Amino acid sequence: MTTQVPGDSLVSLTAVNKHYGQLHVLKDINLNVRKGEVVVVIGPSGSGKSTLCRAINRLETIEDGTISIDGKVLPSEGKELAQLRADVGMVFQSFNLFAHKTILENVTLGPIKVKGVAKTTADKDAMALLERVGVGHQAPKLPAQLSGGQQQRVAIARALAMKPKVMLFDEPTSALDPEMINEVLDVMVQLAKEGMTMIVVTHEMGFARKAADRVVFMADGQIVEDATPEEFFTNPKSDRAKDFLSKLLTH
């Protein structure tokens, strides 16, 4: 069911497989994401969508197949891998802000240590990013002093500070209280509008409808559907997707 997009794909997965022991968690995954495209990955829990997202910057290893980013095959170790990761922004479910660093330091650490940007420049850029996600006034605080929604927005700023080619979001709102979900989604919608290439694993169907160019539906480690949001939500083809959507709509 996967639509192979020819041409300038930024993220490209070809025949990717992964097992956790007996569990075949990624089954022959093929996926191409073009520059500027926003792809939302949805599916029931345990379907492998988080693993897929984490495999793209090799936080999860894969057994076979290839993953390439902007034409370069993801290396397995070392300096080349670190360099490639610097081009791939990642936002985690549990924020993972550096607990011993201030909000500002969280955002400047990557540019200063990985890219060798001067501290004054990094500070200035970081403040601009923090203002953009609406937490500029929190800069001198430690992560634990911020609400979940604020922490997640800082995490987005931290990833953006590396000027990534693509942003990965691994269930960015799943650990948030309901009233904080929108403040994070607003930032993500804004980012999508500005043309950032994004792969978003989420349960927020509203976001998928609003901001996605494509919806990828995963179940049991496979990509079952790959369609536009309109097509997917109004006219899902597989029984698996129909079943999933019907469960969402009943509540």
Added chain:
Amino acid sequence: MDVIIESLPLYWEGFLRTLFLSAVSGVIALVLGTLLAAARVSPVAALRGFSTVYVEILRNTPLTIAFFFAAIVLPRLGVQFAQFEVAAIIALSSYTAAFIAEAVRSGVNSVPVGQAEAARSIGMNFGQVLNLIILPQALRTVIPPLINILIALVKNSSVAGAFFVLELFGYGRQLANANGDQVITVLLGTAFFYLLLTVPLGILASTVERKVAIAR
């Protein structure tokens, strides 16, 4: 009591040598132990193996054997020391490093894995992840066990007394032999000087612990 007051210069000399042995061995052990812990969590299998074998051997054999090795076996293999202190420092620091490595490793494991993942995902290499993100956070949980290990080091340094190094316990033993009628007083004096070293370490531990406590 007179014997303590009369022997104060000897006690003092022993105290200073114990302080010297503990401080030098402590610093070496902290550096070596941290390197061993880093090796233990590194992606290089050979380093992990070396660190594991080192820690298991040194941690599971008596300190006396480390001393025998440093003071008697090493010179026979052609390693000559100008003073036996050097042998004592080698024995104490290599032995203590094994315990420090284990404490630091447990501290590293106490830092949530997401911290390392976030650091890797912004392009940091192994060394940067460890030095900038993991170790600074690990240090906070590791300080109480580290101070325990250093207190044990101060006390373990008394073994050097049996290997030709006159430190606090060595002098204490000399004094006890010379004052057969006041052995208890002499030993109490010795114990007092050990407390002079170890109690402040304990106080330091609780102060530092309070200062570096971190909210999650």
